[in-house]
Amino acid sequence: MSQTSTEAGITPDKQTLIGRMISLRERYVTDRQFTLILSFLVGLFAAVAAFVLHWLIEVIAGTLTSRFDSDTFNWLYLVYPVIGIYLTSLFVRYVVKDEISHGITRILYAISSKRSRLRGHNCWSSVIASAITIGFGGSVGAEAPIVLTGSAIGSNLGQLFKTDNKTLMLLVGCGAAAAIAGIFKAPIAGLVFTLEVLMIDLTMASLLPILIASVTATCFTYIFTGSESLFTFTLDSPWPVERIPANILLGVFGGFVSLYFIRTMGACESLFARFKNRPAAKLLLGALILSPLIFLFPSLYGEGYGSINILLSGKTEADWDTLLHNSPFYGQGSMLVPYVGMVLLTKVFATSATNGGGGCGGTFAPSLFIGAFAGFLFARLWNIYEIGIYLPEKNFALLGMAAVMAGVMHAPLTGIFLIAEITGGYQMFIPLMIVSICSYLTIIIFEPHSIYGMRLARQGKLITHHTDRAVLTLMSLDSVIDRNYTAVDPDKDLASLVHSISKSHKNVLPVLDDAGTLLGEIDITKLRHIVFRTELYHHFKVKQLMSQPEATLSVNDTMEEVMRRFDATDSAMLPVLDGENHLLGYISRTHMYAMYRKMVADLSED
Numbered sequence: 001m002s003q004t005s006t007e008a009g010i011t012p013d014k015q016t017l018i019g020r021m022i023s024l025r026e027r028y029v030t031d032r033q034f035t036l037i038l039s040f041l042v043g044l045f046a047a048v049a050a051f052v053l054h055w056l057i058e059v060i061a062g063t064l065t066s067r068f069d070s071d072t073f074n075w076l077y078l079v080y081p082v083i084g085i086y087l088t089s090l091f092v093r094y095v096v097k098d099e100i101s102h103g104i105t106r107i108l109y110a111i112s113s114k115r116s117r118l119r120g121h122n123c124w125s126s127v128i129a130s131a132i133t134i135g136f137g138g139s140v141g142a143e144a145p146i147v148l149t150g151s152a153i154g155s156n157l158g159q160l161f162k163t164d165n166k167t168l169m170l171l172v173g174c175g176a177a178a179a180i181a182g183i184f185k186a187p188i189a190g191l192v193f194t195l196e197v198l199m200i201d202l203t204m205a206s207l208l209p210i211l212i213a214s215v216t217a218t219c220f221t222y223i224f225t226g227s228e229s230l231f232t233f234t235l236d237s238p239w240p241v242e243r244i245p246a247n248i249l250l251g252v253f254g255g256f257v258s259l260y261f262i263r264t265m266g267a268c269e270s271l272f273a274r275f276k277n278r279p280a281a282k283l284l285l286g287a288l289i290l291s292p293l294i295f296l297f298p299s300l301y302g303e304g305y306g307s308i309n310i311l312l313s314g315k316t317e318a319d320w321d322t323l324l325h326n327s328p329f330y331g332q333g334s335m336l337v338p339y340v341g342m343v344l345l346t347k348v349f350a351t352s353a354t355n356g357g358g359g360c361g362g363t364f365a366p367s368l369f370i371g372a373f374a375g376f377l378f379a380r381l382w383n384i385y386e387i388g389i390y391l392p393e394k395n396f397a398l399l400g401m402a403a404v405m406a407g408v409m410h411a412p413l414t415g416i417f418l419i420a421e422i423t424g425g426y427q428m429f430i431p432l433m434i435v436s437i438c439s440y441l442t443i444i445i446f447e448p449h450s451i452y453g454m455r456l457a458r459q460g461k462l463i464t465h466h467t468d469r470a471v472l473t474l475m476s477l478d479s480v481i482d483r484n485y486t487a488v489d490p491d492k493d494l495a496s497l498v499h500s501i502s503k504s505h506k507n508v509l510p511v512l513d514d515a516g517t518l519l520g521e522i523d524i525t526k527l528r529h530i531v532f533r534t535e536l537y538h539h540f541k542v543k544q545l546m547s548q549p550e551a552t553l554s555v556n557d558t559m560e561e562v563m564r565r566f567d568a569t570d571s572a573m574l575p576v577l578d579g580e581n582h583l584l585g586y587i588s589r590t591h592m593y594a595m596y597r598k599m600v601a602d603l604s605e606d
Contacts, residue, residue, distance in 0.1 A: 022161055032205070035167055038157050039174045039209035043216025046150035046178035050217070051224045053127045053142050053149075054183075060135025061302055074326055077137070077295040081354070082287040084136020088129050089279055089358030096125045100360060104144050104452040107151045107176060107198060117159060117168070122152030129360035137294060137301045139350035143183055144362020150179030154213075170206050173198055174213035182217035184230055186421035189414060190214035196411035197452060230305065232313040233423035236392035239431055246391055247399065247431045250378050251438025254403025257344070257374045258443050261367065261408055262451050264348045272356030279358060286357015293350045297343045298326040300350045304369040307343075311376045311397040312423065320393075337380055344373045363451055367408040368401050375400020398423055399435045406436035407443040410450035415439075477557060480592050481576050483585035487512045488542050490519055494530070495537035497522065497545070508573050508586065511546045516582040518575055520546035552577050555584060562587065 029037070068074045092100060098121065100106075107118070126145035134142055154175030158168040173194040181190030191210050275281040294300050299307040307323055314320045321333045329335045351366045379396035382388065398419060406415035415436040420429060447454065486504040488497055490511050500509060501524055509522040522545060530536050550569040553562055553576045565574060566589050576584045 031167070034161070035163075035170065035209050036212055038154075038161070038163075038171055039213045040216050041157060042150065042154045042171060042174045043178040043182075043213035044220055045153045046146070046175055046213070047182040047217040047220035047224065049123075049127055049149045049153070050146050050179060050182040050221065053131055053146055056127070056131035057135045057142060057302070060131065061137070064136065065301075068326055074298075075295075077298060077301065077326075078291040081137040081139070081290050081294055081301075082283070082357075084133050084138050085286055085290075085354060085357045085359040086283060087136070088133045088138075088360050089283065091129055091132065092125075092358070092360065093279070096121055096129070098125075100126050100129060100145075100148070104147055104176075104197065104362065104364075106148060107172060108452060118148075118152040118155040118172070120152075120156055122148055123156060124149070126360060130362075133354060133359035133361050134302050138354040138359040138361055139290065139294065139300045139302070139304070139347065139366070140354045140359060140361020141303055141363065141365025141368075142361065143180070143364035145360060146183055147176045147179040147362075147364075150175030150177075150182075150217075170209055173206065174209050177210045178213040178217035180418070181214035182221045184418060184422045185218050185221055186418055187211070187214035187218045189418035189421050190217070192413045192417050193411065196414050197409055197450065230422050232309050233394070233398060234313070235427050236395055239395075239428060240389075242389050243391065243431065244434065246382065246388060246396075247434040248438050250375060250396060250399055251403050251435035252442050253378055254371065254374060254400060254435060254439040255407045255442025257370060258367075258404050258407025258439060259446050261348050261363075261370060261404070262443075262447055262454070265352055265363065265451065266454070268349065268352030268356060272352070283357050286353040286359070289353035290350055290357065293346050293353075296328060297339070297346060299323055299343050300347060303365045304347075305365070308369060308372045308397075308401075311372045312394055314394060337377070337384075340373050340377050340380070344370060344377060347373075363408065367405050371401035371404030372397045373400070374404055395428065395431075398428060399431055402432045403435040403439040407439040408451050410440065410444070410447075410453070412436040412440040477553075477555065477559060477562065477576070477587075480587050480595060481585040482588060482591070485510055485583075485586060487583070488522060490541070490543035490546065492542050493538050494540040494542075494545070497542050498531060498537065501531070506573070506586070510575060510583050510586075511542055512583060518549075518552070518577060518581060518583045519543070520548055521575070522546055549575055553587060555579070562592070566592075 064076075064080055068076070092098075098119065100122065106122075126148050130140070130142050130145035134140060151172045152175065154171035154173075155168060158171040163171070176198055177190035177194040179190070180193045181187045184190075191207075191214050194210055272282055272285065275285065310320065310323055314322075317333060317336075320336060324330050324332065324335065324339060327339075329339055347366055347370050351361075351363060354361060376393050376397040378400065379391040379393040382391050383393070402415040402419040405418065406412040409415070412433075413436075416429070416432045419432055485506065486500050487510050488500050490513065492500075497509075501522075507524045509524070510518055511520045511522060513519055520543075522542065524531075526547070527545065530540070550571050551565045551574055553565060553574050555576060555578050557565075562574075565571075571589065573586045573588050575586055578584055
């Protein structure tokens with residue numbers, strides 16, 4: 001375990017109890033059976049966390065907005081979101097005292113770099129922080145915080161019972177799947193999300209625990225909230241083949257909307273990153289962006305699921321005009337199309353300002369929100385200009401959700417199954433597949449990674465389904481460094497060098513100065529012609545005999561780069577240096593490949 005029992009908050013009495021439980025488990029329950037038990041518990045706890053979060057959001061938002069007049073604008077839209085961001089930032093800074101934003105990216109990082117270990121506070125901190133942010137109107141989603149919470153529950157349960165790294169990674173995936181399944185009552189989408197977005201490999205050993213977690217979370221969510229779907233949708237008309245061209249074009253449009261979302265989000269994050277150590281400046285900048293946007297476009301308030309339901313369930317112009325309620329555009333039906341277009345363009349700025357200003361939330365719900373508005377706008381403009389066969393706008397709002405989700409997350413299967421499950425729109429399965437695939441094929445031309453993975457991919461820390469790359473990502477440079485070496489002084493003579501060689505078990509001896517800086521190295525295999533000639537022992541200095549290594553490694557190099565250096569030089573050992581060229585140790589080609597082969601074998605086991 002990466003943290004001690006004391007750090008994890010386990011008292012000696014609890015430690016003894018857990019030790020007894022582990023002993024009994026090892027005696028009577030197999031590892032596979034215990035993994036299934038843990039996956040059930042993860043599903044249960046994730047469903048509870050999802051229910052608590054949405055209940056908190058409803059209570060806070062309902063209390064704050066219950067007296068708003070729908071037929072006019074409300075000045076409090078300028079105030080509430082800023083208060084929420086400020087309260088969240090205080091909670092994170094003084095209570096949590098740790099970074100909790102970018103929930104799904106944090107899970108990917110934990111899987112890739114920390115052997116799936118998430119901190120204990122992640123089991124609850126994101127729930128409270130995102131409830132405050134979203135309840136007060138922050139324009140983000142609750143899904144990423146719940147996914148982080150579910151994964152943290154899985155990680156901490158695994159750490160508590162001292163499971164191996166492979167099982168720990170699986171429990172993290174179970175938590176993520178359970179979170180998605182619990183929020184949307186969509187068990188298949190939860191499974192597919194874990195496979196596509198978190199890139200947990202699908203084997204017989206992983207399929208059953210993830211399914212158990214997903215189904216458990218879904219069942220308990222039904223118990224907690226009833227049988228109603230998150231979104232209300234009824235199919236307007238059966239899907240005809242004549243709409244295939246429109247479906248393809250919507251998919252391409254969704255791909256470009258996804259690209260706009262990802263690129264703009266990245267630019268906004270870079271802007272807020274400049275004020276990393278100035279929270280007051282970040283809050284001010286976030287307030288200046290977010291408050292006017294929500295005031296002008298109240299649809300941006302909170303998760304925005306109410307607006308999505310209007311687009312999916314509306315049948316008449318009067319129904320869709322309710323999007324303009326609480327805004328300065330109330331009663332101006334002619335402004336619906338410009339309003340929808342402006343909301344589509346500004347949602348990404350509202351989401352970035354919420355998180356950048358100090359709030360806590362994810363981009364899962366915003367991608368659904370933007371997708372619904374993009375699909376509705378596409379169909380409305382198509383019908384206004386009579387481009388082709390009439391398109392039911394509510395149906396295309398649904399398809400737009402799948403298209404943008406598939407593009408933003410690089411997860412077409414998640415887009416297909418999630419939208420079908422949460423709306424009951426299984427009759428739209430073929431167009432859902434068309435738009436999701438077209439959106440994904442469009443965006444991968446410009447962006448090879450999802451919005452969650454691109455930050456880690458730039459650092460070489462993103463685990464993938466490619467077994468070789470996954471193993472190299474999971475291997476840490478520090479774990480293969482041999483720090484046991486015999487260094488020699490450059491001013492010593494050959495006699496002293498021979499003495500050092502006799503004490504070393506390696507063919508290479510580093511030559512270091514007093515500060516530990518690597519000056520060169522002695523390759524014993526190159527000294528055979530003089531090492532046994534005692535008459536030369538006092539005629540040669542080490543600095544005359546040393547040579548420069550064929551290549552050096554940096555402590556910040558990825559394992560892929562280490563492999564490339566070995567392949568390029570054909571060296572048996574390469575030195576690892578820190579930022580000041582101080583020697584940290586050596587990496588042996590033989591040892592590294594032995595560890596690599598072992599990890600490949602471990603990952604390949606079912």
